[in-house]
Amino acid sequence: MARNEQLIRQHKLLEILERYRFGRTLSELRDEVVDELGLLSLHTRSVHRDLEALQAAGIDVGTHEVPRGRVWKLGPRFRGSHRIAATATELMALSLGRDLMLPLAGTPFWSGIESFWHKIQESLPEAVYRHYEKYRRFLHVLGVPTKSYAKQQGILKSLNRSILERRVVEIRYRSMGADKAAPRRIHPYAVVLYHSSLYIVADACDVADREESIRHLKLDRFEKATALDEWFEPRKDLDIQKHLQTSIGIFAGAKPKNFRIRISHLAARWVTEDPWHPNQNIQQNKDGSIVLRVTAAHELEIIPRVLALGAEAEILSPASCRKAMASTVARLAEIYAVNS
Numbered sequence: 001m002a003r004n005e006q007l008i009r010q011h012k013l014l015e016i017l018e019r020y021r022f023g024r025t026l027s028e029l030r031d032e033v034v035d036e037l038g039l040l041s042l043h044t045r046s047v048h049r050d051l052e053a054l055q056a057a058g059i060d061v062g063t064h065e066v067p068r069g070r071v072w073k074l075g076p077r078f079r080g081s082h083r084i085a086a087t088a089t090e091l092m093a094l095s096l097g098r099d100l101m102l103p104l105a106g107t108p109f110w111s112g113i114e115s116f117w118h119k120i121q122e123s124l125p126e127a128v129y130r131h132y133e134k135y136r137r138f139l140h141v142l143g144v145p146t147k148s149y150a151k152q153q154g155i156l157k158s159l160n161r162s163i164l165e166r167r168v169v170e171i172r173y174r175s176m177g178a179d180k181a182a183p184r185r186i187h188p189y190a191v192v193l194y195h196s197s198l199y200i201v202a203d204a205c206d207v208a209d210r211e212e213s214i215r216h217l218k219l220d221r222f223e224k225a226t227a228l229d230e231w232f233e234p235r236k237d238l239d240i241q242k243h244l245q246t247s248i249g250i251f252a253g254a255k256p257k258n259f260r261i262r263i264s265h266l267a268a269r270w271v272t273e274d275p276w277h278p279n280q281n282i283q284q285n286k287d288g289s290i291v292l293r294v295t296a297a298h299e300l301e302i303i304p305r306v307l308a309l310g311a312e313a314e315i316l317s318p319a320s321c322r323k324a325m326a327s328t329v330a331r332l333a334e335i336y337a338v339n340s
Helices: 005-019 026-037 044-056 076-080 088-100 108-123 126-136 150-165 240-245 265-273 303-308 319-339
Strands: 061-066 069-074 167-173 182-194 197-204 214-218 222-231 257-263 281-284 290-296 313-317
Touching: 005 026, 005 044, 005 069, 005 150, 026 044, 026 069, 026 150, 044 061, 088 108, 088 126, 108 150, 150 167, 150 182, 150 197, 150 222, 182 214, 182 240, 197 240, 257 265, 265 290, 303 313, 303 319, 313 319
Parallel strands: none
Antiparallel strands: 061 069, 167 182, 167 222, 182 197, 197 214, 257 290, 257 313, 281 290
């Protein structure tokens, strides 16, 4: 058993009890913990011990006799200690964040967002909520894809559990361009939301070179994920936050490259208004053009952005990327020449 498995169960029990005002029996709690954590089995004695541990930690949870039996539920001291106060401005900011998170619909993350949102709505004075509604009519969020991960909910639960418990995961994954999914074993580290899609940062067991083994696996391409009764030691040489900051996109690469792009004075403003990366460097030229220096893990993070600017942008280095861009442009010229 993983050392923190009991702590994970206790946290899940607390989440479940928060959802049920009238409590749950031991058997009901056991069944929900098994389902939501993807466990193979769990005895009610373990659930009872976890509930006693919560009580020992000072959390107001107790038993009550009801017609259907003895139930466990949170007491008034627990609920009272979680009162929420918010201003109309804070509510506005939270609602915008909620709209931006719509691609998480169907995941446990979205359930948490919705639960918290409803708690705030219930606890706010009516005047504050009316003030919020009045101004919310004039503020809108666009550009968020109508995407849902409801079909991958079970897969995401298994992956979340495995990240917390450091379990090895066996997956069936269909790579881009592959005819069918292939089996793989991974050590999952984190979930990343990027451009409305979820990615799993993981160490791929089938890649021998440790400098190349970190992968960003798109959740859409998972067909199955099974948490094994095997555990792994986290890599000491991997800082997830630093790892994700080394590139402008979601491609994984052991050694990010430095790119230089010349951008004309007509397009320079697009790049200064919408930066490609927080750590990009811009050299201003006398004619109004700029030279953009940025780090990326893969050429495919650069080429589409340059193509979007048309003839107003030119890749200067590295030479390999410049060559790939020339090949792409040549192919495009062929296509449009044939169809013209």
